[in-house]
Amino acid sequence: MPPRNAFYAQSGGVTSVINASACGVIETARQHPDQIGHVYAGRNGIIGALREDMIDTGQESAEAIAALRYTPAGAFGSCRYKLKGLEENRLEYERLIEVFAAHDIGYFFYNGGGDSQDTALKVSQLGERMGYPITCVGIPKTVDNDLPVTDCCPGFGTTAKYVAVSTLEAGLDVRSMAESSTKVFVLEVMGRHAGWIAAAAGLAADHSGDPPHVILLPEVAFDRPAFLERVRDSVDRFGYCVIVVSEGLRDANGGFIADGGSQDAFGHTQLGGVGPVIAQMCKDELGLKYHCAVADYLQRAARHIGSKTDVDQAYAVGRAAVEMAIEGRNAIMPTIVRKADDPYQWEIGAAPLSDVANIERKLPAEYITEDGLGITDAARRYLRPLIQGEDYPPYRDGLPTYITLKNVSVPRLLGTPFDI
Amino acid sequence: MPPRNAFYAQSGGVTSVINASACGVIETARQHPDQIGHVYAGRNGIIGALREDMIDTGQESAEAIAALRYTPAGAFGSCRYKLKGLEENRLEYERLIEVFAAHDIGYFFYNGGGDSQDTALKVSQLGERMGYPITCVGIPKTVDNDLPVTDCCPGFGTTAKYVAVSTLEAGLDVRSMAESSTKVFVLEVMGRHAGWIAAAAGLAADHSGDPPHVILLPEVAFDRPAFLERVRDSVDRFGYCVIVVSEGLRDANGGFIADGGSQDAFGHTQLGGVGPVIAQMCKDELGLKYHCAVADYLQRAARHIGSKTDVDQAYAVGRAAVEMAIEGRNAIMPTIVRKADDPYQWEIGAAPLSDVANIERKLPAEYITEDGLGITDAARRYLRPLIQGEDYPPYRDGLPTYITLKNVSVPRLLGTPFDI
Structure with a gap:
């Protein structure tokens, strides 16, 4: 043949x-x-x-x-x-x-x-x-790591590494400044329905008390009073609080905390802004000075x-x-x-x-701490190998020296256009 | 002695x-x-x-x-x-x-x-x-690179490298997707009065037409119609537009485009949100789908x-x-x-x-293109060495393996407290 x-x-x-x-x-x-x-x-x-x-x-x-x-x-x-x-x-x-x-x-x-x-x-x-x-x-x-069957999805490991490293680095920054300045740092990451990326930030913590102090996952309905109490507690105990929040965070009724109001071609709601919403909440309710980063495309392009x-x-x-x-x-x-x-x-x-x-794999319950605000050792065991090397x-x-290909077209053989 | x-x-x-x-x-x-x-x-x-x-x-x-x-x-x-x-x-x-x-x-x-x-x-x-x-x-x-006399300020080079690399990477991402999705990407960076960090993003461009297509500097009063025209032109010519905006962007009257409304201990206004403001402008005025990243502390902590x-x-x-x-x-x-x-x-x-x-060094006029939306070759000559290696x-x-020191206290010799 x-x-x-x-x-x-x-x-x-x-x-x-x-x-x-x-x-x-x-x-x-x-x-x-x-x-x-x-x-x-x-x-x-x-x-x-x-x-x-x-x-x-x-x-x-x-x-x-x-x-x-x-x-x-x-x-x-x-x-x-x-x-x-x-x-x-x-x-x-x-x-x-x-x-x-x-x-x-x-x-x-x-x-x-x-x-x-x-x-x-x-x-x-x-x-x-x-x-x-x-x-x-x-x-x-x-990057969402949400395909079933496979242990993980290519693309996720590098995003996970980027998010864990960024959380570690920003955490050191905030810790340095907290005595007289920023007390709360919020990092917004991707993850519409599955919290794998936000969970990966948890790898930054080596010891109890290390950042991130709070991880907000789409799998866990946002409980505002419990969240604010945890932030206050973290600031009281450690002097600061680092929060990693998934763009897909939802309230108890299933509504997105940050809904941009428009949809993409897949019918997915365009999200954005949950980080600033969460950060502002800490200022309004607790009077804490904050900073907020939104990783957006940087997290899925960070080949460096x-x-x-x-x-x-x-x-x-x-x-x-x-x-x-x-x-x-x-x-x-x-x-x-x-x-x-x-x-x-x-x-x-x-x-x-x-x-x-068409099957989305979410974070299993055994990867989420009982309070819903962190990851378990089982999650760490799963996640850690994926950021190695x-x-x-x-x-x-x-x-x-990223390459841009020539991308030469194959000559068309059909004379017929096709409208998308 | x-x-x-x-x-x-x-x-x-x-x-x-x-x-x-x-x-x-x-x-x-x-x-x-x-x-x-x-x-x-x-x-x-x-x-x-x-x-x-x-x-x-x-x-x-x-x-x-x-x-x-x-x-x-x-x-x-x-x-x-x-x-x-x-x-x-x-x-x-x-x-x-x-x-x-x-x-x-x-x-x-x-x-x-x-x-x-x-x-x-x-x-x-x-x-x-x-x-x-x-x-x-x-x-x-x-990181602001705004001290006089010295060629540059330690801290700036790494932030500049991070911003240039991130712009390069996110630019490739947006280019990949622009045909059917995001057309405008905005990266908000630090720089309250001096645009050195935003300018460094310009190093990502190797050839004419490469991202970033627009750099918005605090040294240049924001001209909304000229900006929108440039975005439209970039999307028409290249299919997409990458914008890097300095947090300290101001209008012709000297007011910040994004004023968080509070001040820090130095009497500096706390800024934030100019990226989303600029991005939303592109959607409202030009109907373009956007994404927006806010680098915040990640850019000054990115030791990796x-x-x-x-x-x-x-x-x-x-x-x-x-x-x-x-x-x-x-x-x-x-x-x-x-x-x-x-x-x-x-x-x-x-x-x-x-x-x-108390002297702030701003971007000199010869580093800014005549239209105020980009950097010159002179700026590139100045900036490029600082991100080398x-x-x-x-x-x-x-x-x-970042270190946390023991930070053992020196015994106090004075019995007197001092209120800050």
Whole structure:
């Protein structure tokens, strides 16, 4: 059988290491020219396939592809664009198959979160129904760490490391100043429904009394009096209070504490501002001077503080995806399987896409302290390995030498435009 | 002459490298036991001297002191507490001399910004008038880079590096997503009156069109229509717009764009929120989806991305301060003298405290582009050397091994309390 081409796309919010997965995909595919011909990437994710706007990764040198391993964000562009259900918008799926057929795409690699695994699953189902042979492999990616089955999600480890290091550093700063100045420091981090990122800040604490003194998780309904009492207690005992709050913090009725009032393309509410809300509460109710940082994109782009574990895993799932595809394993996603906590040992496993699509994994109850304001030792055992090792990018003139690819377009073969 | 003791204090907002200066002071003093006896540090800065609450640095091992070189924030505590003028509050200065005399303090090292250099100057003047022999040496420190005479201020280089790296990384993120999601990203950085930190973000741009596309400086009155036009133009041309805004941005009447409404102990207005204000403006006026990060303390505590130039200079001014004191040079501050831009060459100089006290150095006009929204090549030539080199801290278990000192108190010799 002659080699067939592969299509790779990045989906949803990008991470510091999604390009490391792309690197794994492309480098591994290049080692198998008998099975895989060209590797095309979607320009701006799946939108690129719908528009027949693809990038020929074959135009990039081996050095350029290798540099993806340490370059954050999405080298080919990503998108927030969720394909609807097969019945609702069959046209989009048929268009995908049309474009894939025109370019002899036999392998579909979709690098994303739960929504994207769902799309990959649907493409595989439609390919089957339409009699178009295509092997669909999902590649896990999300800073939110909310995919099921896999031990963790590539992208999370580096964000976790960034948040833990930042909490440690800012905590030292506040401690220095608390006698005569700022008493309360609030760090707002990502995590819409799952508190994994906020929980990771807890790794900064080595001893009892170390910051963070309070972690506010989306899994725990915000209890204002209990929170304020804890802040007051922390300031009384230690002189200051460091709070890490997840953007998705909710009240007892399930309403977001900070609701920006608008929605993204996935129908998700755009959040923002919970950090300042919490900080202002400490000033208004307790009279405490505060500072507040909002990490926002910095936390998911912070490749300069890359977790080696995370980078290695991101590359490994990219490589494994290609190997599984070559073996003909369809509608599957490589996973991380934990073999031991300390020292951390892991290997690559696999999960059917139907087991991971559209399922959000939240922090389990045993990772949250009884008072709901901190993490347990079990959480630490789980989290600690994921931030191990420093994978620094190379620098020139004081800045990381992140690569921008040429991103040469694949000539269009279909004359038909497609409106998104 | 028998050795006399030294008093060292950290003042004002701490930085990632102020402890490297402390390391330089203590290690150098330990090399001169004939001239300097004990090195006492003020617990929480100058407040510690007023309260006779001092730390005996002699109780710390050589290893612990060496670890200060890579530990951010203020290891002995700092404070926001400005001594008033000699005539207004002579009592405070007399108390300082009383405490110094009780502990045979012959050397006063004050590690801070412009306000602190003013205090060091006044102590030297009072010592003279009261006939108490004390050698006062200021040690420069401020992330704001706003001290005059010196080429730069230790603390700034690492903050500049953090801001430039963060802008580069977040810029890649936004570029990846802009086709279908966020079009405008705003990063709010420090800089109340001087735009050095915001300007440093400009180093992230390698080519025309690279982020940041707009830099909003406190030196340039905010021109809303011109700003919005530039954002629109950037989104039209590049698909997105990255904006770095200084907390101290002001309108044409000199009012802060974001005024938190409260003041600190120095009478400075507490700022905050200009990033969200600017971002919301882009949404309201241009209909663009935005994200906004507020770096806050993270930017001045980010020792994990330390500039080697900055760390070396911070240590060098600490060492030089002790050497100058031993030589009997009074009312002086070691400075950084630039000898060449590329490759950067510098040496230690000295400035009389009267030349540096209470003077803020702003961005010169030739560092700001004519439109007021960016930096010039001259600014790049000045800034680039200051972020050169990566000085990484050691890690254990995925986190930097920052030190917390024992901070053993020096026994009090005066029975008298002193109310701050």
